[in-house]
Amino acid sequence: MDAQQMIKNQVSANPVVLYMKGTPQFPQCGFSSLAVQILKACEVSNLVTVNVLEDPDIREGIKTYANWPTIPQLYINGEFVGGADIMRSLYEQGELQKLLQEIAA
Amino acid sequence: MLSAEELKGYIMQGLACNYVAVLGNDGQHFEAVIVSPQFSGKNMVQQHQLVYQALGDRMREEIHALSMRTFTPEAWARSAAELK
Numbered sequence: 001m002d003a004q005q006m007i008k009n010q011v012s013a014n015p016v017v018l019y020m021k022g023t024p025q026f027p028q029c030g031f032s033s034l035a036v037q038i039l040k041a042c043e044v045s046n047l048v049t050v051n052v053l054e055d056p057d058i059r060e061g062i063k064t065y066a067n068w069p070t071i072p073q074l075y076i077n078g079e080f081v082g083g084a085d086i087m088r089s090l091y092e093q094g095e096l097q098k099l100l101q102e103i104a105a
Numbered sequence: 106m107l108s109a110e111e112l113k114g115y116i117m118q119g120l121a122c123n124y125v126a127v128l129g130n131d132g133q134h135f136e137a138v139i140v141s142p143q144f145s146g147k148n149m150v151q152q153h154q155l156v157y158q159a160l161g162d163r164m165r166e167e168i169h170a171l172s173m174r175t176f177t178p179e180a181w182a183r184s185a186a187e188l189k
Contacts, residue, residue: 085174086153089174
């Protein structure tokens with residue numbers, strides 16, 4: 001299966017997917033760490049994370065998938081939401097919490 | 106080593122901006138505030154995509170990390186007014 005199809009399957013099968021460097025326990029980059037902290041603050045329960053450092057095909061493929069050259073990337077219900085800056089803005093506006101509550105309900 | 110000033114130039118070459126400020130002095134990590142009329146009518150994802158587009162391959166090769174805040178001229182004027 002090619003990377004684009006694999007990513008499509010991952011974001012379709014799981015309501016909340018974060019592509020990041022490292023793991024929630026051991027993030028390997030400040031932006032990925034921030035993204036995890038924000039999601040924890042939103043008390044998200046069904047988070048699936050993908051460590052792009054373990055898969056070079058996904059690491060490159062995710063950049064073309066949403067036409068977004070950086071990591072982390074958050075997907076909710078298969079839709080690209082944004083990177084760390086946008087997650088922080090949405091969180092500060094209370095919008096990210098709303099998005100996440102809608103899918104939990 | 107890439108300087109904040111050079112990065113600012115790259116952004117302004119690729120995107121018509123009213124105002125750009127770039128901070129960062131380690132050659133890899135930068136923070137930018139960008140105000141452009143091109144952002145009007147676009148959501149945050151699309152606004153950031155325009156900046157990434159302006160930077161092209163530099164985003165993959167030279168720039169390790171760019172944190173940014175994007176504003177339309179209207180939103181920028183509003184946030185400036187709030188600070189007063």
